[in-house]
């Protein structure tokens with residue numbers, strides 16, 4: 001049935017006003033799919049640019065995509081770059097305003113294992129008007145690393161990137177200006193436990209002078225206070241502490257207060273871990289496809305989406321929910337406040 005108001009044509013200037021308030025989330029939904037890649041696409045990580053665009057690292061192919069989060073149009077994910085001599089991408093971190101570092105290397109989705117020595121760090125530079133066509137160059141090979149996975153800048157303005165090595169169970173410190181790198185943090189809490197899939201420390205981020213990390217198969221979230229400046233930047237200044245034994249964690253994002261939102265691929269949930277270590281499952285579980293295969297998260301950066309948590313997934317390639325099919329990796333917009341109050 002067609003209602004009379006559906007056939008009134010709005011003048012185009014009015015339509016533009018209606019469209020001028022962008023939002024990735026329809027008001028009635030706390031979790032909304034804004035983009036889905038073709039089947040068997042594993043999105044491994046996400047960063048958000050200052051202009052609001054999402055940068056998506058794929059692990060199933062060595063490709064970096066860009067997605068407009070506000071007013072998304074189906075099919076609008078844009079391939080920015082295919083990295084040579086690699087099978088996939090893992091970590092991504094902003095090193096200077098509008099310049100990102102990206103990890104590329106070989107990790108097999110068939111065997112869930114990596115090729116040690118295959119990883120390298122690249123620079124993706126959106127400055128000088130190249131916001132849809134970045135200049136890409138290699139920073140360095142990381143031949144001493146086994147599986148370079150999560151990555152973060154130590155602190156704004158620092159030349160140091162911290163890179164979680166999920167197989168060696170250590171954190172590398174790379175000076176992206178000189179390409180020198182060395183092990184800066186190591187702890188039993190970073191090691192992979194024995195098992196068929198070798199995976200220890202995974203996501204890594206810094207809040208308030210502490211390095212926080214997940215250890216996927218030890219099932220914990222931990223922190224250690226570190227030096228932020230000087231020649232010892234990145235080294236521990238105190239004890240390693242388990243914040244929560246929260247089950248398998250992949251990557252995570254902090255809100256402004258330092259609460260962590262942890263994606264739980266392969267157990268398909270999104271957790272909130274407060275600074276004091278209180279754990280709340282916000283959504284999802286092993287039997288739910290709502291966040292299936294969630295691998296990483298990042299908050300929006302514009303005034304329209306600063307409370308929106310963007311979550312990326314592998315569509316269940318690491319273990320589909322019973323009775324369901326693997327889908328393409330998804331980009332989800334999540335209203336964490338709505339989930340907390342529901």
Ligand SMILES: *[C@@H]1O[C@H](CO)[C@@H](O)[C@H](O)[C@H]1NC(C)=O
Nearest residue numbers: 085086087105106115117118
């Ligand atoms: C990683 O995979 C790429 C693409 O298949 C291949 O060209 C390269 O030689 C591999 N690197 C190593 C160190 O095996």
Ligand SMILES: *[C@@H]1O[C@H](CO)[C@@H](O)[C@H](O)[C@H]1NC(C)=O
Nearest residue numbers: 267269284285286287288322
């Ligand atoms: C998932 O489903 C299985 C089988 O129905 C059930 O035993 C288990 O408790 C469920 N787990 C959760 C977290 O819902």
Ligand SMILES: *[C@@H]1O[C@H](CO)[C@@H](O)[C@H](O)[C@H]1NC(C)=O
Nearest residue numbers: 038039040324325326327328
């Ligand atoms: C995606 O691919 C997998 C593996 O080939 C297949 O099992 C699954 O049915 C596919 N999913 C869809 C939605 O077609």
